[in-house]
Amino acid sequence: MSKLPKVLITGASTGIGATYAHRFAHRGHDLVLVARNKLRLDAVAATLRNDTGVAVEVLQADLTDLDDLASVEALLRDDHSIGVLINNAGGNLPGSFVDQKTHDVAQLVALNATAVARLASAIAPRLAKAGEGSIVNISSVVGIAPEFGMTVYGATKAFVTFLSQGLSLELAPKGVYVQAVLPAATRTEIWEHSGIDVNSLTGVMEVEELVDAALVGFDRREPVTIPPLPDVTQWDGYQAARLAILPNSRQEHAAKRYRQ
Numbered sequence: 001m002s003k004l005p006k007v008l009i010t011g012a013s014t015g016i017g018a019t020y021a022h023r024f025a026h027r028g029h030d031l032v033l034v035a036r037n038k039l040r041l042d043a044v045a046a047t048l049r050n051d052t053g054v055a056v057e058v059l060q061a062d063l064t065d066l067d068d069l070a071s072v073e074a075l076l077r078d079d080h081s082i083g084v085l086i087n088n089a090g091g092n093l094p095g096s097f098v099d100q101k102t103h104d105v106a107q108l109v110a111l112n113a114t115a116v117a118r119l120a121s122a123i124a125p126r127l128a129k130a131g132e133g134s135i136v137n138i139s140s141v142v143g144i145a146p147e148f149g150m151t152v153y154g155a156t157k158a159f160v161t162f163l164s165q166g167l168s169l170e171l172a173p174k175g176v177y178v179q180a181v182l183p184a185a186t187r188t189e190i191w192e193h194s195g196i197d198v199n200s201l202t203g204v205m206e207v208e209e210l211v212d213a214a215l216v217g218f219d220r221r222e223p224v225t226i227p228p229l230p231d232v233t234q235w236d237g238y239q240a241a242r243l244a245i246l247p248n249s250r251q252e253h254a255a256k257r258y259r260q
């Protein structure tokens with residue numbers, strides 16, 4: 001029997017990423033854990049080694065730093081035992097757009113969008129050549145909800161969902177599985193970093209339930225998994241409405257309502 005692929009998880013020091021690490025370790029996968037806080041990564045790694053016996057490497061990296069990012073990209077390119085990328089690291093910003101500093105907006109885009117695309121780009125050619133492997137991108141329902149008032153965060157998540165859907169169409173025929181996971185509010189530290197008391201919210205999912213549901217979608221090879229959505233036909237209808245626009249979107253002349 002062939003060995004299970006090694007799984008590289010970004011943002012594995014806490015929250016959703018640390019929970020993925022726990023679940024994949026208990027499935028018997030060796031791991032590479034990436035985040036900035038080495039002490040926390042080492043603690044997660046030690047527990048998982050002790051509890052499961054899998055091999056766990058730790059790679060300290062700030063994914064907004066191009067040199068650090070390059071070291072993770074190099075590992076994804078060169079380590080042929082890595083067969084699964086969990087593109088999870090992400091953050092949010094407090095306040096509304098006019099309150100957010102331009103530098104912070106750029107950093108958020110660098111972490112939530114640029115790093116996700118670069119890491120996928122680093123591993124995809126190797127997986128496509130091998131004809132196997134998986135890329136999981138953690139997006140958010142906020143990416144379909146400009147009404148929620150988290151504009152830049154939501155824009156990065158719209159990017160992640162689009163990237164995932166496009167990569168799925170490109171890579172599935174080559175044997176590579178790509179999944180977008182769209183959580184809604186989940187109990188992690190991200191809320192306190194974004195200046196919101198998670199206990200003031202309703203409908204908050206526990207992180208273990210979120211990841212276990214996402215893994216059901218992973219095992220089913222769903223291209224898009226929305227753990228909290230009760231009725232999947234709502235997402236299917238949204239996709240059908242989008243697809244219905246496409247045949248009408250290219251025209252020689254402007255639509256009648258724009259003609260003077």
Ligand SMILES: NC(=O)C1=CN([C@@H]2O[C@H](COP(=O)(O)OP(=O)(O)OC[C@H]3O[C@@H](n4cnc5c(N)ncnc54)[C@H](OP(=O)(O)O)[C@@H]3O)[C@@H](O)[C@H]2O)C=CC1
Nearest residue numbers: 011013015016035036037062063090140185186188189190
């Ligand atoms: N919790 C929620 O309600 C939801 C979360 N999501 C998404 O889930 C993903 C995980 O979030 P969640 O677990 O909630 O958040 P947490 O804040 O709990 O964890 C974020 C993780 O990302 C890491 N990280 C943050 N910044 C960087 C950086 N610059 N470089 C490398 N690693 C970094 C953190 O580690 P460290 O500080 O050690 O670097 C940590 O491991 C994110 O993409 C988020 O947008 C989506 C929808 C809902």
Ligand SMILES: CC(=O)[C@H](N)C(=O)O
Nearest residue numbers: 092140142184185190
């Ligand atoms: C807005 C958030 O911070 C949250 N992680 C979400 O995507 O719902």
